Amino acid sequence: MSSYTVGDLASMAGITVRTMHHYDKIGLLSPSSRTSSGYRLYDDDDVERLRTILTYRELGLSLSETARALDEDPEETLRTARDRVLRQIVRLEHIARNLTTSLTDTGMTGAPAMTSEDKLAVFGDFDPDEHTAEVTQRWAETDAYKESARRTPTYSASDWEHIRSENDDIYRRLAELKDAGAPASSPEAQLLVEEHRRHISRWYYDCTPEIHAGLGQMYTSDSRFTSSIDATNVGLAAYLSEAIAASLDDRS
Amino acid sequence: MSSYTVGDLASMAGITVRTMHHYDKIGLLSPSSRTSSGYRLYDDDDVERLRTILTYRELGLSLSETARALDEDPEETLRTARDRVLRQIVRLEHIARNLTTSLTDTGMTGAPAMTSEDKLAVFGDFDPDEHTAEVTQRWAETDAYKESARRTPTYSASDWEHIRSENDDIYRRLAELKDAGAPASSPEAQLLVEEHRRHISRWYYDCTPEIHAGLGQMYTSDSRFTSSIDATNVGLAAYLSEAIAASLDDRS
DNA sequence: GTAAACCCTCACGCAACGTGAGGGTCAAGA
DNA sequence: TCTTGACCCTCACGTTGCGTGAGGGTTTAC
Incomplete structure (x- = not known):
């Protein structure tokens, strides 16, 4: 000692x-x-x-x-921390890309680092996903959100494309499970639920399981969400919602 | 207006x-x-x-x-900023990888998360910041650590592998130019010089053109550098050294 | 026995704003 | 015209995570 x-x-x-x-x-x-x-x-x-x-x-x-x-579950803390770090990385990569193009571009005018896309991005002129804006809005009041409330990064067109395709991919695979008759609580579906949560955490905001549960409920109760998700596959919103709920039951 | x-x-x-x-x-x-x-x-x-x-x-x-x-050269500012951002990304990526490892490990074994080893592992033995490397060293000497000190696996092996391959790649391409007879001041060589500088900035420390120039001189004057670089291709150290010097002349 | 090297407790300073307090200003509607 | 609400103004103190002395004891080494 x-x-x-x-x-x-x-x-x-x-x-x-x-x-x-x-x-x-x-x-x-x-x-x-x-x-x-x-x-x-x-x-x-x-x-x-x-x-x-x-x-x-x-x-x-x-x-x-x-x-x-220090008084909580270390694993939970690490998970949250990792999500945060990942989002930070995405943000910095975005910045680095823009910096590189700015530097290699011949246009060294008085205004640095400002491609037209940048200017829009900085002023948030492009329209971000309506639903996420809604979500962010609703959760903006919760403590959980406030804690990690950093400004949402401004993504470029190619970023959005990437995010979209990642999202579509998750929906597609989930729809396959659903159509194959796998229950929402099946391990396969649960893996996708976790992937979905991480997807949101990585690109949008810190999505804890609790927030995720709130989202899941809205997928069926808010018709804008429902129709958006069901556009991929009819009934998918309900399936996803159920799967998210199941993931929470599983934890407790 | x-x-x-x-x-x-x-x-x-x-x-x-x-x-x-x-x-x-x-x-x-x-x-x-x-x-x-x-x-x-x-x-x-x-x-x-x-x-x-x-x-x-x-x-x-x-x-x-x-x-x-706002009163200075925008290009210089952007270059410095980008180097900083890139190093930050590397650091966060490293942390994220180790966090993921810690999470999956503890998840599988059910072992209590965040052991001493975990904590060291998060930052590990790869840290671009020399200072913190020393700190890690000192931590390792406390009684508390020695008690529970099992060898920490080298999470950073893949990091080093990546760095090495990136470095080798630059050397290889530079050697090709040299053997093709391209002068050290040629645009192709100069591009690689810049890439070399960025490589150092990204993985080691903020390598300004001035520091880079100092390095270039050592490549010929310090035999340890010379032999290390010439291991890839005889005469490469001198060629690289000359190319770096040329990049500085070019700027002024 | 004394000097260097620690340790202690205030307590103010800094960055980059947040958050009222207390009070004018301006366009719109009753 | 008068009031209401949404703006605007200038203080000025609060916050986070310490840095940096100020003034003064304590320990250790020669």
């Missing part, structure tokens, strides 16, 4: 003593003991906790989110 | 009025005029400037950096 001073731990972790003080003050990581003269003393458990904290921080969680995550 | 109020511009750009006020106060974007009653009025030039500002912000520049960038 070894113990460390603030300085020890700070240099080990590559952070400053001030950061340790800060984590102590906000109650995120308090030393397990103090010396008679008031020096902070951390033990191995504290080290472990700090490691976890720093991991979450690296993943982009705020300190309050980290505090919550 | 149209003019807009703060609210107009804010809603157009998808930002808040407060943000506009802020940009005004810090002198980043002040309205070109005011009404008699003090309302801010922005003209088309202001709109253009705001667009550029938001683009830079999107690229991750701070507002002070943005202010500087």
Whole structure:
């Protein structure tokens, strides 16, 4: 059982003593003991906790989110974090693509990085998927959404094409299952449900299973969703909705 | 010549009025005029400037950096920004891969998630940032880690493989040019020089043309570099070195 | 025995705005 | 004309995650 001073731990972790003080003050990581003269003393458990904290921080969680995550299921946290990281990657890739074209284009006018598509994108002039806008709207009030509410990235035409085809693919495969008579709770369908959730998480917003469940309900209760989805295959909306509901039952 | 109020511009750009006020106060974007009653009025030039500002912000520049960038060479700014974005993508991709691995592993075994190894694995032994590599090192020496220290599998083997193949590819193509008799200053060679620089920027550190030039000199003056590069093709180190030097002459 | 190297607790500063408070301004409708 | 609601204005304090001293004890090494 070894113990460390603030300085020890700070240099080990590559952070400053001030950061340790800060984590102590906000109650995120308090030393397990103090010396008679008031020096902070951390033990191995504290080290472990700090490691976890720093991991979450690296993943982009705020300190309050980290505090919550420490009391929750690590797997859930990691899943959420990964979805977030993936969306971040998509966003950066989009930016990088535009930067590259801007750089290789001869047009070095006064306004940099601004292809006409960019200008539209920045000002959100193109019309994004109506349904997602609706969804985002509805969920904008929930805490779950607020937490990870980053601006929705602006996708290019080719991005949208890609997203569309990915989406169509999921619908198509799901329709095949449905027509083959597989129950909505079957493992095959459940895999597609998870893929569907990840699809939304990756391209739109952080779709937790709970939010996904809310979406699923709307697929049957909101006719705009229903008709949109049933355009691929009649009855698919209901099937998907049922499958999503089943996935939740499965978890609990 | 149209003019807009703060609210107009804010809603157009998808930002808040407060943000506009802020940009005004810090002198980043002040309205070109005011009404008699003090309302801010922005003209088309202001709109253009705001667009550029938001683009830079999107690229991750701070507002002070943005202010500087507005007065500088757009191309240089974009190049630096892109390198930064690319490195960021690499970092996130690495994290995402490891998160996926952690998730599927724990999911299958049912083992408690987020062991010490997991946490190290998320960032692992590949980290473009030298500093954090040292930090990881120091972590590994704590008692807490030693206790539970089983060897962490090298998740980054595939990363390195990828980097190696990318590097080899550049060398190979450059060697072809050399053997075909193309001068080091030829456009084809220069394209590869740029690709080489970007390769380094993407995987290792921010390699400015100046740093690149320094590297190029070492390729001939430091035998360790020379022999390593000449392993692909004898004389390649000198050729690459010359090509890099030529790229600098070209710029000035 | 003293100097260097730690540690402590305030407490203000920074970025980039969010969020009211308290109060004018402007076009539209009763 | 008068009021209502949707704008606009200027303070000015709150937030996050610390940085950076200020002023002052404590420990350790020579």
